[in-house]
Amino acid sequence: MSKRDFLEYLSECLDRFQDEEPFPTPQSLNGRISAAVLVPLLYMDGEWRVLFIQRSQQVSVHRGQMAFPGGHCELTDLDERSTALRETEEELGIKRAQIQILGQMERQPTHQSGFLIRPVVGRLTPDFFLSPDPKEVAQVVTLPLAFFLNKEACRHSPKGVYYLYGEHHIWGATAAIMQKLALRLQGIVLC
Numbered sequence: 001m002s003k004r005d006f007l008e009y010l011s012e013c014l015d016r017f018q019d020e021e022p023f024p025t026p027q028s029l030n031g032r033i034s035a036a037v038l039v040p041l042l043y044m045d046g047e048w049r050v051l052f053i054q055r056s057q058q059v060s061v062h063r064g065q066m067a068f069p070g071g072h073c074e075l076t077d078l079d080e081r082s083t084a085l086r087e088t089e090e091e092l093g094i095k096r097a098q099i100q101i102l103g104q105m106e107r108q109p110t111h112q113s114g115f116l117i118r119p120v121v122g123r124l125t126p127d128f129f130l131s132p133d134p135k136e137v138a139q140v141v142t143l144p145l146a147f148f149l150n151k152e153a154c155r156h157s158p159k160g161v162y163y164l165y166g167e168h169h170i171w172g173a174t175a176a177i178m179q180k181l182a183l184r185l186q187g188i189v190l191c
Contacts (some may be wrong), residue, residue, distance in 0.1 A: 003043055003182025007102065007123060010041075013184040014103025021025070024167060032116040037085035038099065041126040041145065042124040048145040050183030051124065052170065053091065066141070066170045068177070069094075070117065080104070080118035090171060092140070099124060105180055110173045111160075119177045148182045159184055166182060 001009070040051040052066050069088040076081045081104070085096045105119040132140055143165050147153050154175075155162050161179050162171035170178065 003011045006048065007100075010121070010185065011173060013106060027089045032114050034073040034080070034118075035071060035115040036073060036080040036087070036118040036120055037068035037177070038088045039068055039096075039119050039121045039181065040088070040099070040124050041102075041121065042128070042142065043126070049142040050145050050148065052141045052168070053132070053137045053172070054139040054141065056134065056136055065174070066168055067174050068119070069113060072115065073116065080102075081120050084118070084120040084122075091133055091136045093133070094124065094128050098126075098128040101188065105177065105184075108180075109178050115173070117173055117177075119181075121181070133137040143168065148178050149185060151182075154179050154182070 042049050042051060053069055055065050055067050055132045069091045070084055071087040071091075073080060074086075077086060081101060087098060088094050088099065089096065095108075099122040102121045102123060105121065108117045108119060109115070110117065117167045130140060147165055148163065153163055153165075155164065160171065162169065163175055163178065164170075
């Protein structure tokens with residue numbers, strides 16, 4: 001499948017943004033904190049990859065965990081997409097113009113920290129530039145998308161799904177988001 005065909009297919013698998021989709025109301029959040037993350041995809045070394053961050057030990061929640069760039073919605077954000085783009089720029093230095101938004105996925109709750117996260121899927125342009133904020137990001141890792149599309153890669157525990165890729169342990173909301181993305185792309189062959 002060509003890069004262009006893959007991006008078109010992926011866009012069709014994702015939810016479309018509504019032009020004036022409001023932030024969730026406090027009632028719809030059930031006491032949770034509205035947040036958004038970017039699920040960054042990039043084409044590198046002949047394959048599609050997913051970019052993750054390992055959160056630093058200095059952040060207030062999810063210390064040391066593998067995650068997507070993102071955070072809680074602020075009053076200055078227009079919508080959840082704006083939150084994901086703002087947080088990605090703050091954490092990784094990637095400018096909004098270097099991200100092609102493809103769509104979004106259903107909101108994902110976190111079980112311990114009380115967030116309700118909107119995953120926004122985007123493709124990083126070939127000219128993107130990384131400048132991670134060391135206060136928030138300990139490490140940037142890219143992993144092959146094909147790994148997550150392999151059903152055997154997704155493991156289950158009493159606490160939920162998780163993935164192990166070498167030394168990288170992806171669990172919690174991040175793993176749940178990847179599992180849902182993989183299910184949407186089920187049957188696709190990457191080459």
